[in-house]
Amino acid sequence: MGVAFGLxxxxxxxxxxxxxxxxxxxxxxxxxVAELVGGDRPGARRLGVIAxxxxxxxxxxxLLRVACEVLAALSLAVGFVDWLGLGWPAITLTAxxxxxxxxVLIGVTPRILGRQFPAEVALVxxxxxxxxxxxxxxxxxxxxxxxxxxxxxGKGDREGPFATEDELRHxxxxxxxxxxxxxxxxxxxxxxxxxxxxxxxxxxxxxxxxVFLNADAxxxxxxxxxxxxxxxxxxxxxxxxxxxxxxxxLKDVVARLRDTWTGDGAGAEAGRTVRDIMxxxxxxxxxxxxxxxxxxxxxxxxxxAVVIDEYGGTAGLVTIEDIVEEIVGEITDEYDDEVxxxxxxxxxxxxxxxxLPLGELAELFGVEIDAPDVETVGGLxxxxxxxxxxxxxxAEYAGLRLVAEDPSGRRNQTATVLVEKLPAPAESSGxxxx
Numbered sequence: 001m002g003v004a005f006g007l008x009x010x011x012x013x014x015x016x017x018x019x020x021x022x023x024x025x026x027x028x029x030x031x032x033v034a035e036l037v038g039g040d041r042p043g044a045r046r047l048g049v050i051a052x053x054x055x056x057x058x059x060x061x062x063l064l065r066v067a068c069e070v071l072a073a074l075s076l077a078v079g080f081v082d083w084l085g086l087g088w089p090a091i092t093l094t095a096x097x098x099x100x101x102x103x104v105l106i107g108v109t110p111r112i113l114g115r116q117f118p119a120e121v122a123l124v125x126x127x128x129x130x131x132x133x134x135x136x137x138x139x140x141x142x143x144x145x146x147x148x149x150x151x152x153x154g155k156g157d158r159e160g161p162f163a164t165e166d167e168l169r170h171x172x173x174x175x176x177x178x179x180x181x182x183x184x185x186x187x188x189x190x191x192x193x194x195x196x197x198x199x200x201x202x203x204x205x206x207x208x209x210x211v212f213l214n215a216d217a218x219x220x221x222x223x224x225x226x227x228x229x230x231x232x233x234x235x236x237x238x239x240x241x242x243x244x245x246x247x248x249x250l251k252d253v254v255a256r257l258r259d260t261w262t263g264d265g266a267g268a269e270a271g272r273t274v275r276d277i278m279x280x281x282x283x284x285x286x287x288x289x290x291x292x293x294x295x296x297x298x299x300x301x302x303x304x305a306v307v308i309d310e311y312g313g314t315a316g317l318v319t320i321e322d323i324v325e326e327i328v329g330e331i332t333d334e335y336d337d338e339v340x341x342x343x344x345x346x347x348x349x350x351x352x353x354x355x356l357p358l359g360e361l362a363e364l365f366g367v368e369i370d371a372p373d374v375e376t377v378g379g380l381x382x383x384x385x386x387x388x389x390x391x392x393x394x395a396e397y398a399g400l401r402l403v404a405e406d407p408s409g410r411r412n413q414t415a416t417v418l419v420e421k422l423p424a425p426a427e428s429s430g431x432x433x434x
Contacts, residue, residue, distance in 0.1 A: 203322045
């Protein structure tokens with residue numbers, strides 16, 4: 001009986017060690033691992049090998065933990081049967097003790113230690129898990145393969161049951177709630193995850209907002225348009241906007257005009273229209289995922305592409321800046337008009353940016369705004385309407401009337417909201433008008 005209880009204790013301690021190692025190896029940041037591997041601490045070299053293929057070793061840790069828990073339960077059951085005899089008392093005691101041990105000793109304590117001391121635990125664990133995986137690794141891989149066979153259509157995560165996108169999103173949310181990362185950083189990480197589900201048509205500059213040049217426009221016209229619009233790359237059209245035949249670059253225009261003005265270069269006077277200095281355009285379908293387009297633009301070293309719809313017409317333009325803005329938010333450069341956060345208009349009216357925090361809006365008008373999960377004026381308008389606001393959309397909330405004004409910017413999003421304090425007290429719950 002004593003041997004069985006002692007074996008159960010040892011196996012439970014082993015399971016807790018494997019849980020702590022699993023958490024530490026999964027939690028250690030790549031930069032931290034790189035620093036540890038670069039040193040001469042014991043286990044650093046093996047930790048580097050594990051970091052290169054973590055799923056393989058995490059699979060092994062999972063197998064060892066489950067094996068220890070099962071064997072500990074069996075050993076405990078044998079001890080209680082020897083003490084109390086075969087019957088419900090022994091079975092009940094075994095279940096109660098193992099539930100407590102599994103929750104406290106295996107489920108909670110080692111996870112806390114793994115999170116608090118990831119580097120130390122990872123280095124110690126590497127010296128154990130590395131040789132064990134060399135011996136029992138094929139068995140763990142076989143069990144993972146069998147596990148995938150029971151998933152729909154026999155397919156599963158080929159790296160094992162770890163780190164799905166939903167799990168990572170949840171971890172990011174937990175990190176933000178625990179004040180490990182800022183809300184802006186959380187939104188940025190979620191934006192990266194959304195790239196593969198975002199099509200080019202969702203981030204492009206629409207057809208109606210394209211600034212373009214006719215093919216017979218002169219180089220001087222191109223320079224004037226570039227300076228007035230702030231764009232260094234402008235599409236060149238033939239018969240109409242559905243016939244984009246090229247892209248003219250500001251640096252090419254300046255180089256051509258320099259040769260013309262100085263008289264340098266052969267044929268300086270020739271080729272004065274943008275047709276002679278434009279470059280070949282790059283076309284992409286509007287259904288293309290944004291992450292694929294970003295990789296292609298990086299590989300081909302292009303900054304602008306013409307977006308084509310399903311009928312072959314021009315749907316819009318997309319730039320690397322549009323894609324980056326999908327991750328980090330609107331980018332303002334020296335050519336963009338800066339909109340003041342608050343523009344008082346008198347008579348309890350003001351024009352504010354859609355990104356103005358609700359706290360500042362409440363302070364401006366002396367009202368209390370209690371909207372769940374809403375942080376900005378634009379978000380409040382969308383929340384009250386129950387949809388994305390368009391030009392002229394109007395809603396009332398907390399005694400304020402909110403009106404979406406003309407969209408601006410590259411993405412045609414509502415940039416400013418006209419806010420008016422209602423003369424009579426209104427209900428705090430929102431009411432959409434249009």
